[in-house]
Every structure is written in structure tokens, then in C-alpha cells.
Amino acid sequence: MYEPIIPAQPEINEHGVAQHPEYGDVYHSLSGARGQAEYVFLSGNHLPKRWQNQEQFTICETGFGLGNNFLTAWYHWRQDPLRSHYLHYVSFEGHPLTQKDLAHQLLRGDPQLQPLAKQLIAAWPSLLPGVHRLEFEHGQVTLTLFFGHIKRTSIQCDVQADAFFLDGFSPRLNPAMWTPALFSQLVRMAAPGATLATWCTASAVRRELQNAGFVLAKKPGYAFKREMLTGKLRSHLGKSNAIKHKITNVAIIGSGITGSAIAYALAKRGIHSHVFDPVLKQGLKGAHLGHKAAAMMPLVARQDPPRARLSRLGIALAAMRWAPFLDEAWYQSPTFALACDNEQETALNQTVQQLSFDTSWLQWLNSEAIKHHLGYQPPYGGLFFPKAYVVRPEQLLVKLLSHELITPMPSFVLGLQQNTKGWVVETPSEKHEFQAVILANAANSVGLLEKVLAPEHYPRLSQAGVVQGQVGCYSLLTSAWPKSKALCAAGYILSDKEKYLVLGSSYDRSGKKNNWSAQTQQEIEKALKPFIGPYLPTKESMGGWVGKRMAMSDHRPVIDQAHDHGGGLWVATAMGSNGFSWASVAAEQIGALLAQEPRVLSLDLQRSVALR
Numbered sequence: 226m227y228e229p230i231i232p233a234q235p236e237i238n239e240h241g242v243a244q245h246p247e248y249g250d251v252y253h254s255l256s257g258a259r260g261q262a263e264y265v266f267l268s269g270n271h272l273p274k275r276w277q278n279q280e281q282f283t284i285c286e287t288g289f290g291l292g293n294n295f296l297t298a299w300y301h302w303r304q305d306p307l308r309s310h311y312l313h314y315v316s317f318e319g320h321p322l323t324q325k326d327l328a329h330q331l332l333r334g335d336p337q338l339q340p341l342a343k344q345l346i347a348a349w350p351s352l353l354p355g356v357h358r359l360e361f362e363h364g365q366v367t368l369t370l371f372f373g374h375i376k377r378t379s380i381q382c383d384v385q386a387d388a389f390f391l392d393g394f395s396p397r398l399n400p401a402m403w404t405p406a407l408f409s410q411l412v413r414m415a416a417p418g419a420t421l422a423t424w425c426t427a428s429a430v431r432r433e434l435q436n437a438g439f440v441l442a443k444k445p446g447y448a449f450k451r452e453m454l455t456g457k458l459r460s461h462l463g464k465s466n467a468i469k470h471k472i473t474n475v476a477i478i479g480s481g482i483t484g485s486a487i488a489y490a491l492a493k494r495g496i497h498s499h500v501f502d503p504v505l506k507q508g509l510k511g512a513h514l515g516h517k518a519a520a521m522m523p524l525v526a527r528q529d530p531p532r533a534r535l536s537r538l539g540i541a542l543a544a545m546r547w548a549p550f551l552d553e554a555w556y557q558s559p560t561f562a563l564a565c566d567n568e569q570e571t572a573l574n575q576t577v578q579q580l581s582f583d584t585s586w587l588q589w590l591n592s593e594a595i596k597h598h599l600g601y602q603p604p605y606g607g608l609f610f611p612k613a614y615v616v617r618p619e620q621l622l623v624k625l626l627s628h629e630l631i632t633p634m635p636s637f638v639l640g641l642q643q644n645t646k647g648w649v650v651e652t653p654s655e656k657h658e659f660q661a662v663i664l665a666n667a668a669n670s671v672g673l674l675e676k677v678l679a680p681e682h683y684p685r686l687s688q689a690g691v692v693q694g695q696v697g698c699y700s701l702l703t704s705a706w707p708k709s710k711a712l713c714a715a716g717y718i719l720s721d722k723e724k725y726l727v728l729g730s731s732y733d734r735s736g737k738k739n740n741w742s743a744q745t746q747q748e749i750e751k752a753l754k755p756f757i758g759p760y761l762p763t764k765e766s767m768g769g770w771v772g773k774r775m776a777m778s779d780h781r782p783v784i785d786q787a788h789d790h791g792g793g794l795w796v797a798t799a800m801g802s803n804g805f806s807w808a809s810v811a812a813e814q815i816g817a818l819l820a821q822e823p824r825v826l827s828l829d830l831q832r833s834v835a836l837r
Contacts, residue, residue, distance in 0.1 A: 227528045229581035230352045230372055233320035235291075235330060243291060243330050245320070250394040253293055254424075254448055259335040261424070262297035264447040269422025269455045270388040272298070273305045281311035283823060285386035285414060287402055288393040289318035289370060291330050292345055296338045299366055303341075315369045315384050315823050324349045350541065351586040351612070355534050358813065358825050360545060364493055369823045379407055381827035385416040385466055391423035396430055403430050408437035417463030421456040430454075438462045466821040472496055475819070476650045476659040478638050478673065479666030480505055481512040482618065483797050483808045485625040487663055490546060490812035492630035494820040499657065500626065501650065502666070505635035509626040513618035516770040517698050517725040520711050521614040521805045522560045525587065527576050531833035532781050532803075535810055537586075540614065542809035542825065547621070554621040556709075556722060560613035561595060563714040563756055564605040573608055586612055599707065601758040607714070615711055616805050617721050638666075640676045647793055663795040663815060667691075667775040670798045677794070678787055683836040688778040689799050693739060696729030697746040697766035706760040714756035716749050726762060727769075728753060730802070741771050776801035784811045784826075784834040786818075796836060810834075 235243040242251045254261040267273070276282035286294055295314050302312045322330065327349055331342040341361075345368075350357040352372065359368040371378035375393075389411055393402025401407075403425070411421070421439060423430075424446060431454065435441055439456035446453040473496060477484045480502035488498045504511035521543065524536035547555060564570035577589040590598075591606035598609075626633055634652070642649040647660040664670035668691050674683055701708060704726055711719035720726045731745050739745075746766045754761050777783070777799045787794040797811035813825045826834070 227580075228354070228374065230354055230583070231320055232326070232352055233322050234326065235322065245394065248394045248398045250398045253291070254450075257335070258291070258293035259297050259338060261447050262294045263301070265424050265453055266294050266390040266392070266422050267298060267301060269444070269453065270390070270420045272388065273301050273308065275387065275420075276302065276309040276312065277305065277307035279309040281313060281821065282309040282388075283313040283315065283384060283386050283416070284388045284390060285384060285411070286314070286316040286390040286392060287375065287407070289316040289321070290392065291322070291327065292342075293334065293338070294390050294392060295368060296331075296341045296345065299341055299361070300338055302366065303362075311365050311367070311822070313367045313369070313384075313823050315371075315382065315386065317371045317375045317378050317382075319372075319374050321352050321370070321372050323352065351583040353537060353583055353586060354529060356538060356825060356827055358542060358545065367822065369825070371827075374401070375407060376401055376404075378827075379410040381829055382410075382414060383824035383826070383828055383831065384414050385464055385821075386411075386414050387416050387419055389415075389419065389421035391421055391425065396425060396427050403427070403433075405433045405436065408433050412438045412458065412462055413464070415458050415463045417458070417465060419458040419463055422454065424450055424453050426452045426454050468819065468821060470660075472660050472819045474660050475499075476501060476648065476657065476662045478502070478650075478662065478664050478670070480509075480622070480626065480633070481665070481667065482622070482804050483800055483811055484663070484665035485512075485622050486543075486546075486808040486812040487665055487797060487815055488631045489625040489628055490809070490816040491819065492628040493546070494816055495630070496816075496819060497630045497632070499632045499634050499659070501634040501636055501638050501652070503635060503637045505633045509623045509633060510619040513622055513770070513772070515698075515768070516618040516696070516772065518719050518721040518727040519616045519618050519805050520558075520560065520713065520717060520719055521555075521616055522562060522610055522711070522713060523587075523613065523806070524803070525576060525580070525608060527579055529580060531830055535781070535830060535834070536803060536806045538825065539803075539806045539808065539810040542813045543805070544614065546809055546813065547624075550621065550624045554624045555614050555616040558613055558615040558709060558711045558719065559598070560610045560711040560713065561590070561599070561607055562610070563595075563603055563607035563712065565715050566605070570605045570607070574606070577608065586610070599710070599712070601760075603714075603756050603758065613711065615719050615721070618805075638673065641673055641794075643677065643793070661793040661795065661819065663797060665797045665811070667773065667798055667800075670796055674787070674796065682787065683796070685777065685783060685836055686799070689775050690734060690778070692774045692776050692801070693731075693733040693771060694729065694774060694802065695731040695741055695745050695749070695769060695771045696727050697749065697769040699726040699728065699762040699764065699766055700724065701726050703762040703764045704760050706757070712757060715752040718753060718757050718760065728762070728766070738773070739771065741769050774801050774804065775799045782807050782811070782834055783836060784814055785836040787836065
């Protein structure tokens, strides 16, 4: 059942320490947050020693709070010349602070942590339920945050943790942070040899941790605490990463936004990919040649279903990963999603009230309020997304595919074969060997899957259909539309902020391939006219772009590995009309798995996009 996020509003007690008003407990020891983190959590888990000379090390924390434990671990990792190449930090928080309150608390803290605290504050996400992935140190430090009640979020986390920081408020004041059910989840998430540390020594906590599978020991506590606990997972427990050998060479079939986003995400992890697609003969932007602008607007629905959560996660991941191309290939564009009739207007308003999302991310505006933004009053109110985006597809594909670890292959793929080393990709001229293959070529992925996998292994793809859509391009000079904004209603209007205004889109489910049509574009204009008022272009379209999309009947993508083939075959397809929003979900999930990082998709979202 959906529950909105209620932000924490810490108070400063008589000792000058932040305290949660609801739980009545302090966020850290009266003797100092950094000192407690160093003594209890780092030393208690034998850090930094255990991460030294490792490829990567993963810490899981049960209460993020003000982030002092994360900042302290990051600080010591930076100071360590023998540090692991990657440090991953996963943390749960039921009541995160707003960015403003987090800054207020952290910027009065330890001076040595200030440079890191400022980076954390700058990257702090909107307070929305679910998973948030942040990166620092050029991707060598990752922070994966689960916002929501730990009873629900802990069962959805997919990670192999080497160390646990148990740092919830006291068992007496917040018992949900110290339950047998939570401790069993820690064991599920634990890597072999995982350790834990906590300031809490309550007898019930000790008993339940031992029952879950940890061997415990007491040691002298920090400052005024007489004792603390450390523990180690029993030798027969713990789960290793599924991928045994480091992946360095991958084939990606398809150079559209999904394939290109995956290739770039892998390249940022040091993984070389060859991207196969005959449209690359037209250049790196071949898959979207003529497509001047596209919206990345979140989906919103009551009870926050999987497709909506995938949408906002994908947009946040894209904003993080594509940050080097901001303004060149995409830009932030406040976006309005208008209702098309009175009934939908009421439903959208009620949805916003039910979700109670962070207003910096989503607002409901009536038609009069929208007038203040757009200069005219539309027939209905709607949703306002202050942090939506517009992408310039041609420029973005060029940016993504130009990485030195990406090799474009302008060739059609005839088939796949598995061998002892991995996979063979067959083209008309030659065969190529790879450790893994990722199918990101929309409907054509089914034909390649059929060559290596029986249909019963991918039943969801049998529900897929193909939808063709058309957009038209107009000179910006033909309309006074505020070019930094976008609007969606019975179609959409947006711009590339440079030369073109774009109006779309048609939806042709006939399965026939049709060329761009002036008549179809006139129908798009007619449908949009009541919603964009005086901004309808004064001249005809200059042409446009036609794209085919694979879409599922359940309106969710497919992002999964073909398990019968040892994890070396992946499918990322059926993005429908949300390709630019969902591409980074596929890219970062597959990238995290191949690089053995904490996953960006919770377990329930993994099931929602599975092949089966």
C-alpha cells in the first residue's frame, strides 16, 4: 500500500544535538557524529582495513539520518592510499530531511567533512518514495538511498553488503528498526563474511541478531556508552554476486536511445561495447535522424504503480548520467501535463493530493495558475513538473556513442550463438565474440531471441505490439511559444531551444510502415489547438520524424536477463513512448549487475519488467 514520504524536521536539543521530534531520540552521540561513526561503525567493521586493495566494497546502513556515517566513511576512503577502487553505500531512511534542513544540519558539523557535505547537499534528491542513486568521485563512490518505511524497503533491496551499520533510533523509541524480520533481510543482503556494528546492546537485539545468523561480540562503547556490539555472519551464510568473472567486452544490438544509453553507462564503468545497427551508416545519430526534440516527463498515477516509479527513476538516473551534456544535448524544461476534460481534471487533482509528492517535483495547477506561467488560460488545469527535461535526440546519441570505449558497428545482426567463452554475434560479413550480449533493438529483439531461446522463456514479449508515431518540426519563428517550457495534452509542444518547435505525436497501431505525412501532422495540430491557444504555429511543418516503438499491453518495459544462458544474454526493449525516460533504467540496472554494484531496481520493479 502506498504511503507518502513525511520529511523529518529535526530540533536542536539543549546539548546542541539534532533530535527527531517524533521519536524523541538524537541523531548521533552527544560526543560527536564523526567520532561515533569512526569508533562504532568503521572500527567496529574493521574499516578501512577490509576495503583495502579490493575492487569494491559495499556498506549497508539501516538509518541514513543526517548522513554523517556516510560522510565519515567517504572521508576515510578518500584518505586511504590503499582504498578499494569503488565504495558503494546503501542506506534506508523513512523520514529524510529536505535539502534545506539537511544543509542546515550538516553545515554546522565537523569542518573536515564540510567539502563532502556540500557535495551531498548539492546532489540531494527530491523527497519521493523509492530508490535514489547518487554518484561522487567520478562514479567511484555511489550512494543508493531507499526512502520509505524500512519494513517495506528492506525486502526490496538487491545488494551484496560487506558491512552493516545498524544505526536506527533506539529500540524502545523506534522498534521497527530492530525487528527479527529486518535482521533476516540483512542476512539475505549479506555477502559471505559480512560484518556488522552498532551502538545498541539491548538483549532482545542481541538475541535476534544471533538467531538471524550473526556471531556477536561486545566491546567497549563510544564516549558515554559502556558497550557496543560487533558481529560477523556465520560461515555458511551469505550470497556472492552471480557474475563470477569480470565483464569487459559486450555486444549491444540497437543504437536507439536504449542501446546508446546502455553503451555509455557501461563505458563509464570501464566496459567496452560494440554497438550493432545498420542505421549507423547514417552516422551516430542515425536512429533518430530528424528527431529534433523529445520530452522526458514523468508518469504519475494513483498508488504509484511500477510504470510511474520506473519513469521517475529513469529520469533521475538520466539527469545524473548525462550531466556532462547538459544544455548541449538536453535541458531542464518545466512541463505542464494538462487534463483533456473535466473528468480527467478531477482525477489528476485527486491523484496529486493522494500522492503528496515533494512540491519541488510535482504540483497541481488550475487553468488560472497555468496562465501565469504560459501567458494564456488553457481549458483545463493539470500537472506541473518543475524538473522535467527536453532532449535533443540527435545530439544526445552522438554524445553517448562517442565514448572511446564504444565501437559503432554499422551492420545488421543475423543471429547469435553461445560458446564456452560467451557469445558469437553473426553479421553478413563476419562473426564476433563477446562475453555478453544485450538486445536493445525493439521489436527485432524477438527474432534474435527465437534463435537461442524457446518462447516459454519470454512470455511477456508475446503481448507486445508495434506503435508508429510521427512528430513535426516547425521554425521557432512561427510561434511565440515560451521555448524553455513543454506542454502535453492531446499531443505535445516543445522546442530544441535553438531552431525548432516540435509538435507530436500520432499513434498508429496498424503495424504498417508509413512515411511522414503532412495530413497526419495537420491532425496533430487540430488536436493540440484547444490546449496551446495562441501558440499554434503560423506556418506549415517543415517535415519531421517517424519512429516505431515496441510497446507492451501492460505498459511496462522489458529489462531482464535470459537466465537459461548464464546471465550473458540481456533484453532491454518495449520502451513504448517512454524510451527517453526508461532508457537509463535499463542502462544503470544492467550496468550495476555487470559491474557487481548495488542494483538501481528494487526487487518488485525487477519482477515488473521481467521476461516471464
